Structure formats: C-alpha cells, structure tokens
Amino acid sequence: MRRFAELFESLDTTTSTAAKIEAMSAYFLAATPENAAWAAYILIGRRLKGSVGPALLRKWLFEEVQLPAWLVEETYASVGDLAETIALLISNKDALQPADISLTQWFTARILPLGAQEESERRQHIVGWWHSLPYRECFLVNKLLTGSLRVGVSRSLVTRALASALDLPRIEIERSLMGPWEPSADFWQTLGKNNGSLGNSHPYPFYLASPLQQQPAELGDRRQWLAEWKWDGIRGQIVRRASQSALWSRGEELITERFPEIIAAAAALPDGTVLDGEVLAGSASRILPFASLQQRIGRKKLTAKILNAIPARFIAYDLLEFEAIDWRPRPLVERRAQLERLIQGAALPVMSLSPALLHGSWEELAIARDEARARGVEGLMLKEWRSSYGVGRQRGAWWKWKNDPFLFDGVLLYAAPGHGRRSNLYTDYTFGVWLAGALVPITKAYSGLTDTEIRRLDGWIRKHTKEKFGTVRSVDPVQVFELAYEGIAKSSRHKSGIALRFPRIVRWRTDKPAEEANTVRDLQQVLALHNGA
C-alpha cells in the first residue's frame, strides 16, 4: 500500500504526461503480479461493488470529530472532497509508521469483507483505520472505499504505461481490459497475451475522433476522406458471436437489455461479426433528439408503450470483426465496403449504414455542416479512407468537425464553491435571463473562465453577496457573461421551462449592462426553431 500511496502522490503532483507514464510503469514493473493487477484495476477507474458509500462515511465523520456539524460541513465545502476531509480532520499526525499492508491485502482482507459485515462492525474497522493511519494513507483508503480515485490519469495513459511495463502492444492491452475482469495474479500474467481466448461477448476498444482544430482544407484532398454526420446518440458496439449478441456502450457498459429491438435485429448478422455504430432514438424517417433517448435509458422497465413511443435504432459506422477475423488493421475503404454489403444484405429495419456525405469539396461540406443542427446531428465526422481502426483518441485519421455552439448572454445570480481543485473559490455559477422584468435562473455553468478571471470574480462575489444559503451566495445581478451551449430542450424541472445541454462560459462581458442580457423568450425562439429536429 505504501508503494501505491507513493505512486498516487507522484501522479497527483506532476502535470507531465511522460512523468506519469514513467511512474506507473515503474510501479507495475516492481509490484507483485497481484498488486499490479489491483493497481491497474483502480487506475483505469473500475469500481468495487458493495463498498461503503459516501453517506455512511460522512455520517461516521460527523460522529467521530469533536466539532459542530456546521463546521465540519464548512470544512468539507472548502476542501471539496470527502475522503480528504476525513484525512485532514482525523488522520493521525503523530502515527508511527504502521506495518505496511499490501494493496491486495487491503482489498481482499480488509475492504472486500466489509460487504458482508454488519454496519457497526464496518464502522469499527473503518473508523479504526482513520485514527491509526497517517494522512496520506488515510486519504487513499477512503478513496478506495468510495471507489472514486480520480488522479488525473486517463485510461490511455494507464494502458501506455502497461504496454511499456509489459513490453506488449497497447492495442492488445486495451483489448484485455475491455469488459469484465477480476484483478488477480492470473489476470496479470495473461494481460495482453492470449486475447484469442477471450469470452464470446468481449468487445474491442473504441476508436475516438479528435476535435478538428485546423481548417478542413489542411487535411488535403477531399477524396481521401469519408465524411459522415456526427450522430448525437450513444456510441455502441454490437458483438455477434456463437449465436449470441451483445451491445456495449463506449463506457464499457453492457447495455444489451436496454435495447431489445437492436439485439433482435443483430441475430440476422453472421457469427463472428462486430459492428461499431451509434444507438439512436427514432425511426428510419425521423430521428428523435438525444433527450428522448435519455428518457428511454432512464426507464427501469421497458414497457411496450415506451418501446413504441421511443423506438431505438443502430446506425453502423464500421466493421471491426468479420468471419471471426479482426478487421481493424485493414483500411477503412475495405471495412466500409464489406459493412455496406453486410447491412444491405441483412436488410433490417432498425439497422442502417451511416450515410457517406457526397459533397465533393470542403466548401460544400462546410455548408452541409451549417445545416447539421437542423438535422439533429452534432456536426460532421471526417475519417481517412486508408486509416485502420485505432485505439482510443489517436490523433490524425479521425476528426470530429462539430457545429458552432449556440450563444446567449446571461446574468450571474448565484455562486457556490467549486469542488476538488477549486474548493476555495466560488466557481459554480448560476446564470439568469429576463422574464417579465425579473431574472430567472436558466442554467449553471462551471467552466470557461481563466484562473485569473476566476480569482477576480471570486473576489467580486465575496464583496457583492446579497444572501447566503448554506454555501451558496446570491449576488448583485450585474455581471453579464456570454454563454455557449450545444442543445436546447423543454423541461418541466426548470423554472424557465428550458434545459440547456453542455452550457459553458465563453467570456465575461464587462462591457454589457445586465439589462441587455437575453430573455426567456429569446431562448424559446431558438427552441421552437430546433425542437424535434
């Protein structure tokens, strides 16, 4: 555990990608196979089932500290992280270094058994650790308990470190890490090595497009690129093997049961086929907005009524496996041709091919992109015809060319302290727009300002607070901000009747008086123009 705590510390205290990979790789090389497997499991963000929830930890924290509840609350608000608050308030400053217990032992002998224990027994164990461990280990144990160890390493960094430590291709590592697996010495020994024997439903890692930052013309000859709509649904993978079908989401969740119509259709695919595509709500003639799909995912039970009202379909992008052979190394032009034959041959009403856009020049494509929003898509995808199917976000061959966002001006109404790295500053903002001479809250936004602006705004907020509600402050409604968002929908849960998707701050409009901010009516007009698209 101490070595893992050291690894955590070095990951947490450097911003250099190379240093992070090096630190992980060194840990993997030095650790026992079992500990290495557990470390990989945690670092790629797998969660343990049935560990202790934050609500209990919070309750016990309040019982353990000799402080009034409001003060613990205030400290928590300022620290922004429960595991850390506990360690800051309780951990033993003078603890003699206790005997080191391995990472595996921590899980197998201490944390996992908690699941079968009575609450009082669990409390006794956990509170005992709090009081005996020094700060760093106390913090880490709490993080492991709540299963949320965010340490600023992406999955791709972890797999790069694993590839370097094990001297194996990253693509194979990624493959082994997909789907369910248990951290063990056995797993570590086979990691990335015998992917041929993986289970029948095992998916491939998704290839992700990078946002296009240059002019598309800089990509060269338009004819070398496939252009498609960027559909706004759930990226998914259909795995058809041994007469069984599975549907995986990009978050590596098995969503087979959520979409029975897609699974039923997949039965028509030949064994040994894997498709990459997008799950959407709607019919061939009318795609429904993402909000509908969300509504459907939100349902615990899929009644005939909901299946009817919000049907799902699968739009295929790519062919990853065909006739039980991994097709990912082949060029897109070849994969796509086979995919076309496959989809057309199957002739399934809920499955179609993502159409290739035929606009012959970049200029014409740019015009098509401007119309994208009216079609309910997020923009365009550009994929190089000769590219193989990569792993993760490898830059160069796949680009997403997104729509320009919607913009409006809102007035800052409320502010709350941020969490984690911004816990001492007011960084969570609520903005309002005008409705009948008053400002009504329209959206929250957290990002978009520079650190300097955040600090300036924080100072302003503290000096111009009208009222405090817990950690939230209402402020004088005078600061105007330009905000961007990607989508707009009706909402009964919002006072304004409108919900915005991916809102963010574009800039601080110090030049604008609050009276000139937008109105609810302005947004309703945008909604009317784009609703049902």
Added chain:
Amino acid sequence: MAWMQPKGDLIQAKPQGLYCKAGDFYIDPLGPVEHAVITHAHGDHLRAGSAKYYLSSACTGVARRRLPAEAQLRPMHYRERIALGETRVSLHPAGHILGSSQVRVEHGDQVWVVSGDYKRDPDPTCELFEVVPCDVFISEATFALPAYRWPETSKVALEILDWWHTNRDNGVASVLFAYALGKAQRVLAELFSHTSDSVYVHGAVESLVDAYREAGICMLATLPATVAAPTDYAGALIVAPPSAAGSAWMRRFGEHRTGFCSGWMRIRGDRRRRGYDRGFVLSDHADWPSLLRTFSETGAKRIFLTHGYTDAMCRYLQEQGINADALRTEYGAEE
C-alpha cells in the same frame, strides 16, 4: 456587517486600519497617518507614507529596505514600554517572520493585544511567539478551519531536501517558490542543518537574505540566479517568489520542477489548482489548534478576528461561550 463595534473600545477598526484613540496611533495602517505602530514588514502591514513608524528593532533592517529613506523609524526592543498619548505600548515576539511583533496596548486597567500575523511553531529565523496575558486579543484567522493542522517543520524540511535530491539525480533544476520575505529565509535556515550546498536565489529574495544575515540568522550560502547558461542550474535548488512563476525569468533554468511552500498546500485542491509539481505544507501563520490554544492561553475575555476564516472561527468561539467578533480589515491572505 451587521455587527457594530462598541464606540468605547480602546482599539477600533477604521477604514485606515486599527486605530487607538487614547494613544492616537494606528496599527499597520493602510494609508499615511501620523503615528504607525507596525507588527511586521509584509506589504499588507507595512506601507509607506506615514510620519513616524514604531517597530521592533529586529524589524528595522527589512523595514529600511522597504520604506523611503526619509521615513522616520522608532525601533523598540521587545517588551520595552513607551508612552503614546494616554496609553503604554510594547511589542512582543509573534513568531511570524524576523522582527514580527504583537502590539500590547495598556490604558487604565485594560490590556489589549493585537497579534499581527503569528505562528506557534519554532522557526530559526525569529523569536518564538510570546503569550501576552490580556483582556482583549485581536487575532488573525488566516487558517482558521480545522482542516489546517501543520505537520512538523523538520519533516517538511526533509521532504524539500528529498525532492531536491531526487530532481538532482534526474539532472533537473528544482525551483522552490516561497514568499520573498520570511518564508524564503526560513527554508534556507531550516535546510542549513541538512546540507552545505549553496542555493540560487531570485533578486527579490536576495536583498532580504542579506537583511537576515545582517540580523545574525544562519542560512545556506546563496548565489544570485543571474547566470545565463541552463547547464549551471541542472540539479540546483533555486528559491524564488511565487510571482516569478511562469515569467520569462524562469527560462534560464532549462528543464526544472516547481514546488511551493505555503499553508494553502495543505489542501489537495489548492495543490493541484496552482499547478506546481509539488506543494510543501509550510506556513508562517497559526493553524487551527494553535489559534485555539493561543486564545485560551492569553486569558482574553474578548476575541476579535481580523482576517482569514473569521466567520467560521467567530461562530465556533461564540458557541463555546466565548465573546468573539470579526473586525473588517484589509489584510491579505498571502503569507
């Protein structure tokens, strides 16, 4: 503020700073006044423009460097009593930085103490905080949340040393950011017992290191970080003020890691947000336990808090049955 300070209080929070009418002087005034009693030489406490400054003898070296040449100084030994108006005033060590003082003001049968910035941890660059019994204690509250508990300084010094040596083994420079006055010299003094290597310092740190040496403080040998060739800095430790971070001045060091010494580094969110490679928890202010301990040891019946987490500490004290209120002042959160 809803709370109004009673008119008869010996020391009042005014827009210009803390004012004592009976003695007709200000403590750490914000702007020019006739008589300024100074707790220490940090920029938010010592400002140019006043007619006469009362400060500790140990503070004068630094104050001279920070005030215009014509400024009139009246150095005072710790515990020396002088008469100002109807009051008797003395200075007592605050343990914050070299020459930092608490101000004791006696008038009739009342004793008020203004803490300035202070800490209770030992520090080789200044005298240890002295507990001064009083009726009213006006305290800072920069780190008045229970999350702020300082680790032992000696442990932090070893962490810094370890970090520097690891970087040295990797052939890269270590740039350690620390406030130019106080923190930088404390680090150089703490490291003195662990190594005899010399350390490069930024120009802003250098002149203050000289002032500390003149006051007889032992610190590592220092060299000005003016050499141009990055190879000279490989493996070196450079001490610089936080304002130098990200400036063109940093380019001369070639490949380097950055660290920051501050009480704010206690919280992970702050460590990460400020973007340094390492944060070292080293503060010149009192932590939560030290604040509480100090309040109780002074025996004060009333506590006023000037800056920091004043609201939280006030409420906490009031709930403990202690008469506590926040005064509005303009002191900063820098160390």
